[in-house]
Amino acid sequence: xxxxxxxxxxxxxxxxxxxxxxxxxxxxxxxxxxxxxxxxxxxxxxxxxxxxxxxxxxxxxxxxxxxxxxxxxxxxxxxxxxxxxxxxxxxxxxxxxxxxxxxxxxxxxxxxxxxxxxxxxxxxxxxxxxxxxxxxxxxxxxxxxxxxxxxxxxxxxxxxxxxxxxxxxxxxxxxxxxxxxxxxxxxxxxxxxxxxxxxxxx
Numbered sequence: 090x091x092x093x094x095x096x097x098x099x100x101x102x103x104x105x106x107x108x109x110x111x112x113x114x115x116x117x118x119x120x121x122x123x124x125x126x127x128x129x130x131x132x133x134x135x136x137x138x139x140x141x142x143x144x145x146x147x148x149x150x151x152x153x154x155x156x157x158x159x160x161x162x163x164x165x166x167x168x169x170x171x172x173x174x175x176x177x178x179x180x181x182x183x184x185x186x187x188x189x190x191x192x193x194x195x196x197x198x199x200x201x202x203x204x205x206x207x208x209x210x211x212x213x214x215x216x217x218x219x220x221x222x223x224x225x226x227x228x229x230x231x232x233x234x235x236x237x238x239x240x241x242x243x244x245x246x247x248x249x250x251x252x253x254x255x256x257x258x259x260x261x262x263x264x265x266x267x268x269x270x271x272x273x274x275x276x277x278x279x280x281x282x283x284x285x286x287x288x289x290x291x
Contacts, residue, residue, distance in 0.1 A: 096257025219256030
């Protein structure tokens with residue numbers, strides 16, 4: 090385990106190959122039930138470069154009119170999100186050091202040219218619970234800063250099977266993904282990266 094910053098932990102190689110493959114199959118099942126959609130920025134309606142879906146009682150969504158929020162249904166199908174799978178609950182229970190289960194798992198799919206700008210995870214009511222992030226597929230350059238967007242940042246390479254926990258003083262730190270490194274993993278047949286982000290909302 091590596092302490093990136095105060096309260097932010099990097100657990101390299103947390104999942105072995107078999108565990109990664111099992112999670113990819115689980116994600117495929119979730120996507121079949123709750124298709125990936127392209128989120129857009131509030132106000133501008135500009136599309137993000139990732140595609141996303143969710144599982145668990147709540148899902149994180151964003152659109153031009155209503156902005157960032159959690160809701161119990163898929164924005165396109167209107168159906169409830171698929172249930173949170175046990176392997177993700179197991180990861181949360183092992184690394185979160187938090188007594189209550191996650192209520193949302195945001196599934197982001199990054200193509201090899203996708204990125205995610207610096208942002209805070211602050212649409213939750215409960216900042217006492219950490220954010221737990223699982224990387225699958227191609228490696229990425231993950232950047233993390235402080236509580237202000239202008240704070241100094243540091244970058245680390247996240248590989249398939251790595252887990253990052255944003256908790257404590259690091260719970261609201263700005264973070265993002267600057268780039269994907271193509272062909273760094275054979276886990277996903279067509280390349281790209283899947284990021285699973287577990288959050289407690291309320």
